[in-house]
Amino acid sequence: MPDARETPRKTDICICGGGPTGFAAAIALARSGLNIAILAPPAKIPAARTAALLDGSIRFLQGIDAWVPEDLDGAALRAMRLIDDTGSLIRAPEVTFHASEMGLKAFGHNVPNSRLVASLRAIAAGVEKIGIIEERAADIKLDDETARVFTETGVELSTRLVIAADGAKSLARTIAGIDVQNWSYPQSALITTLSVEYPHGGVSTEFHTRSGPFTLVPLAPNRMSLVWMQAGDRARQAMEMSTDEFDRLVERQAQSIHGRMQVDGERAVLPLRGLLAKQFAANRIVLVGEAAHVFPPIGAQGLNLGLRDVAKLADILPRHKKDPGCEAALRAYQAGRQLDVRSRTYAVDLFNRSLLSSFVPAHLLRSGGLSLASTMPAFRQFLMRRGLSDVSTPV
Ligand SMILES: Cc1cc2nc3c(=O)[nH]c(=O)nc-3n(C[C@H](O)[C@H](O)[C@H](O)COP(=O)(O)OP(=O)(O)OC[C@H]3O[C@@H](n4cnc5c(N)ncnc54)[C@H](O)[C@@H]3O)c2cc1C
Structure with missing residues (x-):
């Protein structure tokens, strides 16, 4: 989009937020012929933030020509090993899931968020139907026919649909009048x-x-990302350690399975919380990614779920090109995302609480599940399929 000041500008869709879900939505929807404006203020993403993208997410990104692994400096995930280190009386057996059991070369790819966003932004910049405006949305005015989005410097965009991809503190979600359920965990990552x-x-x-x-x-290669969930005060103590002390602590915690380990990036502590929007669409605004759902970083769910939100929109909106913000499109999106988002939110929450709990039946259930996974091929396959959950066929 050339000059952001010729106002008001008309577009089919205005996306607020230039994180991974915002840019993926812009690329996917522009490919189906819709005109897109994306408000994407430059973001500083901590170097330590990485995301494991599962096979379905990668196939979705490939399908919209937005997967360029050589730009991402990531690594393929060929196997996942689970080790019970709870010290509980009922200890689960060690279980390793191999992607080859599912006929796959890899379960997915782990990539630095900053590289993924930079790659998606560069791809979006080359798509004719996408205009990138490097500003935040400051306000949105809604009426029956349109939404008018105002940037911080007063640029006005007139649009049929706003996609809120502006993260956990979403302004667009608030303006849509969508309430959220918020909760916190006694841990930090x-x-x-x-x-x-x-x-x-x-x-x-x-x-x-x-x-x-x-x-x-x-x-890539011989590097790993660490996500360590622990009580907030312990996480802060670990932050204050010297690099040497911290390296030894991590090595001990990892039972030396990778030999010597050395921190080669910044350390950061993030408090853990959860958020679930009570609806995913209202008043010409739809929510994707963390504007709709925030998870603790367990089981590589957050961004994979966000890309399934985007895939659902890419499925629905081309059928409503005249008015992508119409009630029928919003209803279809709400109905299409409800089960997937809610079931993942509760499963991740339950798993985390089962680790924290001293309640014996909770440990029995978790270790029983892993025992079954180590001995019953059909149950292993079931777990792996649920874990991968295909983006192209959202639940
Ligand atoms: C430690 C950790 C590990 C994780 N690991 C994984 C993993 O392995 N796999 C996985 O799938 N997920 C993982 N996640 C979750 C994943 O990182 C998030 O789901 C994902 O980054 C959310 O992307 P998003 O685009 O929805 O939001 P964000 O990345 O938060 O992007 C929102 C963007 O909106 C912009 N913005 C905010 N307000 C405005 C405004 N008013 N106007 C315009 N723009 C605005 C912000 O600047 C930002 O760029 C992890 C999360 C954490 C914390």
Whole structure:
């Protein structure tokens, strides 16, 4: 879009937010012929933030010509190992799921968020039907026929539909009048990247501890990202340690499975919380990604679910090109996303609480599930399919 000041500008869709879901939505919807404006203020994404994109997400991005792995500096995830480190009486067996059991080369790819967003932004910049405006949305005025979006410098866009991809504190969601359920966890996630002595071989390892998962995920080559969930005060203590002390602590926690480990990036601590919007669409505004749902970083769900939101929109909106913000489109989106988002939210929440709980039946259930997974091929397949959940066929 050339000069952002010729106002008011008309577009079919205005997307608020230039994170991974915002740019993926812009590319997917422009490919189906819709005119898109995306408000994408430059974002500073911590280098330690990475996301494991599962096979379905990758196939979705490939389908819209938005998957360029050589730009991403990530690594394929060929196996996932789960280790019970809860010290509980009822200990689950170690289980490793191999992508080859599903006939796949990899379950997915772990990529730095900053690289993914930069790659999607560059692709969007080359698509004729997408105009990128590097400003925040400051206000949205709604009426029956249109939505008018105003940027911080007063640029006005007139549109049929607003896609709220503006994250957990979404302004567009508030203006749509959509309420949220918010909750917090007694944990924080300590995140960083590490170089490791022994090759990871594409295996991600999740230690289930009494304070939450300690997860090491492959990055290219001989590097791994760490997501360590623990009580907030312990996470802060670990942040204050010298690099050497921290390296040894992580190595011990990882039971030295990768030999010597050295932090090679910044450490950051993020408080854990959850958020679930009570609706996903209202008043010419639809919610995608963290504007609709925020998860603790367990089981690589958040962004994969966000891309399934986008895939659903890409399925519905081309059928409503005259008015993508019409009631029928909004109703179809709400109905299409309800089950997937709610069931994942409750499953992740339940799993996290089962680790924190000292309630014996909770441990029995979790370890029983993993025992079944280690011995029953059909149950393993079921778990792997649920974990991967195909983007092209959202539940
Ligand atoms: C430690 C950690 C590990 C994770 N690991 C995984 C994983 O392995 N796999 C996975 O699938 N998910 C993972 N997630 C979740 C994943 O990171 C998020 O789901 C994803 O980043 C959300 O993307 P988004 O585009 O919805 O929102 P965001 O990335 O928050 O982007 C929102 C954008 O909107 C912009 N914005 C805000 N307000 C406005 C406004 N008024 N106008 C315009 N723009 C605005 C912001 O600047 C930002 O750029 C993890 C999360 C954490 C915390």
